[in-house]
Amino acid sequence: MAGMRIFLDANVLVSVLCNEYPRFTACARVLSLCDDKRFEVYTSPMCLAIGGYFAEKKGGKKLAKQKVALLAEKLKFTSMDGKCVEQALANKKVNDFEDGLQYYSAVAAKCTCIVTYDRKDFHFAEVEVLDAEEFLLAHAVKRR
Numbered sequence: 001m002a003g004m005r006i007f008l009d010a011n012v013l014v015s016v017l018c019n020e021y022p023r024f025t026a027c028a029r030v031l032s033l034c035d036d037k038r039f040e041v042y043t044s045p046m047c048l049a050i051g052g053y054f055a056e057k058k059g060g061k062k063l064a065k066q067k068v069a070l071l072a073e074k075l076k077f078t079s080m081d082g083k084c085v086e087q088a089l090a091n092k093k094v095n096d097f098e099d100g101l102q103y104y105s106a107v108a109a110k111c112t113c114i115v116t117y118d119r120k121d122f123h124f125a126e127v128e129v130l131d132a133e134e135f136l137l138a139h140a141v142k143r144r
Contacts, residue, residue, distance in 0.1 A: 003039040004139065006030075007078065007106035009099075009116035012132060013043060013051030017067050018058045023117065026132035030115055033140060034074040042076045044105045046098070078105035093124035113139070 008030065014020065015027040033039040048068060055064035080101055088100025099121040106114055106127070113128040115135045122129045130138060 003037055004113065005040045005042060005109065005111040006033070006113045006115055006135070006139075007102070007109070007111040008041060008043045008047065008075070009102060009114060009118065010043075010047040010050035011117045012115050013047055013071065014054045015117075015132075017051045017055035017064070017071070023132065026136060029136055029140070030132045031071070031074070036140075039140075040076055041074070042078050042106065042109050042111055043071075044078045044080060044102055046080065047102065048072065048075075048077075076109075078109040078111070080105045084108065091124060096121050 012027045012030060015023040016031055031041070034041045048071060051071070052064050052068040055067050058064075059067075084101050084104040087104040088094050088097055091100060094100035094103075099118070103114065103122060103125060111127065113130060113135065114122055114125060115130060115132055116122060117131050119129050119131065
């Protein structure tokens with residue numbers, strides 16, 4: 001049985017790659033769900049590129065590339081194509097084109113939850129949108 005498919009927005013990856021506290025701990029825990037059979041953890045190549053950009057600014061090219069490579073081994077990736085572009089442009093509720101692209105790539109990959117710290121940017125979403133702490137409380141805490 002496939003696990004719950006979740007999509008990690010760039011800001012979650014940036015928090016982990018750049019050790020940004022106080023968000024780092026919850027974001028790292030969400031990222032660790034890649035190893036939990038209950039979840040399939042996705043991001044887009046664009047989100048990974050954004051994360052890599054900020055990691056490079058903070059720690060240099062070499063370290064950033066190593067960190068991005070580690071994430072790339074663990075995560076599953078959505079794809080962005082012309083259909084995502086068309087959907088993001090056609091939805092009048094999408095204020096930020098990049099977030100629209102992320103959203104439609106997540107939906108195409110059958111993700112049922114987006115984990116982000118920019119919830120307002122996904123106000124148009126028809127899937128659950130939570131920050132890392134909310135996601136962990138709602139879905140990841142093992143119930144006995």
